[in-house]
Amino acid sequence: MYPPPSLGYIYRPISVLGAGFACGLLLILTLLLASLTGFIEADSALSLIAASDTIELVLSAGFQAICSAGLSLVIGLLVARALYRQNLIRLSSFLGSLCFLAMILPTTVAALSLLAVWGRNGLVRDALSLFGLEGMLFPAYGLEMVILAHIFFNAPLAVRVMLGALYAVPLSQNRAAAQLGFQSLDYWRWIEWPALRATIPSLFGLIFLLCFSSFSLVLMLGGGPKVSTLEVAIYTSLRFSFDLPTAGILSALQLLISAMVILSLSRFKSVHWAISLRPRYALPRSDKSLIVSRISDGFILSGFIFLIGFPIAYLLARTEYLAGAGLLRRDAFWQALHGSLTIGFLSALISVGLVIVLASAYHRMGSGIKGGLGRYLIILSVSIYLVVPSIVLGTASFIWLRGFVDIFSVALWLVLAANCLLALPFAWRILGSRYQAVLAATDKKCQMLGLHGWQRFRQVSLPSLQHELGLALGLTAALSIGDLGVIALFGSDDFRTLPWLLYQYASRYGGAEAELLSCILLGLCLGFYGVFYALVRLGARRRQDAYR
């Protein structure tokens, strides 16, 4: 019975618009997949999938992903527990920022940072060589380096998710535990493990999927065909051998495996990472001031800071800014900067705009049969792009559009569209659920006051959403600016982005220009995030001032 018929004239347009967008998003994907599968012949597909090379590739990528996910989870768990136990506000805020930085850091910049510390001429290898111990370190390129890079990106995600689960433990439970005289192991057994275990299957699955479909890190740090993933194989067959059938079949295989992992995870609790990492209350724990706890927690937390923060800081410190300044005289740099800025700005606005319309429509559709179907359509249209790796999306677009247009002449729009679609699930996760909650909480009051549409969004919803809106805009912009996925397929002399240029410099020229470029890229991602976040907050403050 909701919404009442008398309000239908207000709610119908947004529901129709939302359903239209959802259908459009699903139609795009269907067309892309149809073009992909239309290209595949069953016999050749089966023989390629059953070929020993393909099986070996899937198995080795699977092994790499299991190692990466397992180690990320263990490190995340140790760090989250230490941070939760010590309950220090400044340290939590600092590590929260560090974890967030690792999330928005472009993969190309991360690869260069890790090489600066662990690579062939890296700090650690140089230090070990002073004692003649450089042989003890793993090779500069290869499986270990890829796993290290995946840990670099995913351990912070694990920390965020697990710390969120621990912070969700109510204060009363911790007080009850304090009264009952719990020690470290008792806390682990009765409080921490029960809070954490629900997150582990989804978190492991998500990190496994991210590492299994990893592209740019494997490309830059894998060191050759021995360490590869399906994504890299698709890229190689499309970009170098122009073998469209193989690229199509491998894309379908990648999609199938991703879908299977996501489906198997659907019965577990979903992962929440968009939370504040500040302690919510003072924790009355008997074990936090013990010497053993302090030493072990200190060791774990400083190890984590070294693993995640140090490579970025070291890259910034060792970059020879003047020597790399020649970069600024190159047209390619300015062209890439223009491309990245356009894509980052537009992709953030479009994907966040889409999420706002879809979330409004989701809320308005109600829970009847028609509404339920509409809601299902919206959720499917948004989250389906989490399953589709960027290279698969790019390959399908390539196969679909090459008959109609010159692919490289519309590369900007293709890369923009792909980045919007790939950023959608993230923007939805941050903004969508919060916006629905705000709508539900303010519905009756707004109806009573006659506030609808844009006025309601501006006056009521926007002030409540400023944090999430800033976060979603900043994150989607940063993700799109730093993406080296679709651009790897469509990048050319006519259209470049900064990550694409950085990849070219790192693999061809290397040196100071690549390092300066990575610093600029990092600054751009942080700058975009900061500017979006500040603009939304400023807008909200000015509106509040106007009413004072």
Added chain:
Amino acid sequence: MLIARQLCFGGENMPYHQLDFTLERGHILLVQGRSGIGKTTLLNIIAGFLDADSGELVWQETLPDKKSGAENTANSALDLRPLPPWDRPVSFLFQQGNFFDHLDCDTHLRLAFRPSARISADERGQIAHTLQKLGIDGLENRMPDALSGGQAQRMALAQAILRGHPLILLDEPFSALDSAVRDDAAALISQLASEDGYCFLIVSHDPEDAKRLKAQTLHLEGQETGPDILGRENPF
């Protein structure tokens, strides 16, 4: 018995208080006052989750002298303020969240004895006896969310009793109960105090609770500024 001498607390959106009271074994003290006056804060101070600004908070056991058999209180005073919550002879029943949602009631009751939750046959007998006494036997295998409001209140009380600490703090224990259940719960608390010697310190909004529990009342009023009672500069 619990003794508070010039116990001062307040500030930060709350009036200042300087309290002197004594709660003897087997007695019930009802803490009343308007919302936000600091009733729950007082309970948190006694439990050790917050500290008072100044004053004394002492737990004093009255033990028989081994030689003469007379009561001797000289060596049994325990200063509570320096002690962490786990070392105080106090059990606190919160307004909400007395249970770990993922553990069944039996585990909660076993945790009352020790954090490992391993118990002896004798202790198992104590659990059965307590549950029977509180009228909730047979509910120990349920999860906390499968209990009614009154049952949950009694289960939390059972855990507090099994811990064996003589001072039990209850934060608005009757607020979620209907009047019949409220009378039963009040009768039970009065019985535990008079028969087993527990001290209860109860926060309540309902003036009827004092009659229902036959309790003494501590009415919190407080002062808006506290330079005199806190012995520090008036910030205003």
